[in-house]
Amino acid sequence: MLRDALLVAGKDLRIEARSRVALWQVLPFAMLSLVLFAFALGPGQLALRQAAPGLFWLAVLFSTVLAVQRSVAIESGEGTRDGLRLSGIDPAGIFLGKASAVFLELLVLQAVLWAGVTVLFGVHLRTPWLALVASVLATIGLASAGVIYGALSAGLRVRETLLPLLVLPVVAPVLLAGSRAWAAAIGGSVASGVSWLRILGPFAVAYLVLGLVLYGPLQEAS
Amino acid sequence: MAPAVQLRTAVALAGRFPALAGVDLSVAFGEVVVVVGPNGAGKTSLLRACAGLMPVTSGEAVVLGCDLRVDQAAVRHQVGLLGHAAPLYDELTAAENVRFAVRALGLPAATAKPALERLGLVGRLARTPVGRLSAGQRRRVALAALVARAPELWLLDEPHAGLDAAGRRLLAELINEAVAAGTCVLLSSHEPDLTVPLADRVVTMAGGRMAAEQRGGRRAPLAALGAEDTHVA
Secondary structure (H helix, E strand, O other), rough: HHHHHHHHHHHHHHHHHHHHHHHHHHHHHHHHHHHHHHHOOOOOOOOHHHHHHHHHHHHHHHHHHHHOOOOOHHOHHHHHHHHHHHHHOOOHHHHHHHHHHHHHHHHHHHHHHHHHHHHHHHOOOOEEEEEEEHHHHHHHHHHHHHHHHHHHHHHOOOOHHHHHHHHHHHHHHHHHHHHHHHHHHHHHOOOHHHHHHHHHHHHHHHHHHHHHHHHHHHHHHH | OOOOOOEEEEEEEEEEEEEEEEEEEOOOOOEEEEEEEEOOOOHHHHHHHOOOOOOOOEEEEEEEOOOOOOOHHHHHHEEEEOOOOOOOOOOOOOOHHHHHHHHHHHOOOOHHHHHHOOOOOOOOOOEEEEEHHHHHHHHHHHHHHHHHHHHOOEEOOOOOOOHHHHHHHHHHHHHHHHHHHOEEEEEEEOOHHHHHOOOOOEEEEOOOOEEEEEOOOOOOOHHHHHHHOOOOO
16 A cells, blocks of 8 residues: 555656646745735734734645645546556555645645745744644645545536535634644643644544545545 | 456446446457447447446446456456546656556556557657647557556557557557457447457447447458348347
8 A cells, every 4th residue: 555655646746746736826825825814914013923823724724725626636537537446556545645745745835834924924933843743743634634525526527616615614623723733833832732733633643544444435436 | 268258238327327238248368359339339338347447237247257246446457448538647758657557556667668669659759748749649658558567358449549550550469469468358449440350259239238249350351241240139
């Protein structure tokens, strides 16, 4: 399964690197979201600093939808969809590979976004390891849930409009726990941050396991 | 030896519509069977059902020893389906697409090279993203992946589409070589001039059923075909 996952992740990342959609569309979209949120909150530095973690994670969530749509689009044609089913690759390996590719894309996006938050909002992390652990756990959950719902909507004509409706409510706990954990990392409040990791961790594990189990049946149904 | 494909009154549904409405077909290893018939006759559905992509809901369907009614997915990695839409990624090069296909089966990436060379996909052509290739060149890439994976059953849906004269000759050679090695080939076509000479048998489908069967060019001269029509349904 790991060999299959590496193969699929490598293929998806190579396609993304060549198409440059993530670079020229997803990343600018995320940055634009941050700037617009800042405009909406006004020029007050205090309000911006307090809202920074939430705005950061909102931008990540919206970008997740775009990244998952791209991941689904790679196999949206009849030929590639059938080709993957006939390839001999374990469906759990396909899930793990696609989720890993989305995970890596989102981690890179978060690094760039955080640089934007630092510049735009003047916010600095006092406990970086806490933010890093929160990001990794949250991103595992986002990528796993996104790929599951991507597979669910893959065969539908309305998948592009349906996907945000399916994904965004489900990943609301990540928005909440991710924002609070990052707020704790900014404030240096480790105990508070760790308590929010207790939501992000089980969420990540639950959707990872669900994806490994359900991806095959979802692929058949789509 | 059990046949490669054994269908008895096989029914397969496309939604609520019976795409296959009781098909009887047996194909041995090392045999080429060409399926002809009008649009909507069920040719593509037959190939997709044999590939385990369309569920067989009743009757008997055993392909390469896998009972499709029990586990249709079990046969998938053992067959090679060349459909209307090629299973290729536009952003990857021809060589990368073929390497992905062979590595998915657990074969070494080097397995792709002889197949690419056999299909004339060398040099700059092998390094070109598939999205920039012509329809015929894309067809060659898909064929290279098929040859490299060397499945026991080839399911070819209109395989001549997009191929030039040289490509068609090459396809005929590849089919003959595969059959000589014991591979079973099931091929659907609207071009009997090109496919009947390659066939051991030609079956005609209509309304999701087998309507007639005759010998193909590998067993009888083309001129004799008309005299050997045998209606089976």
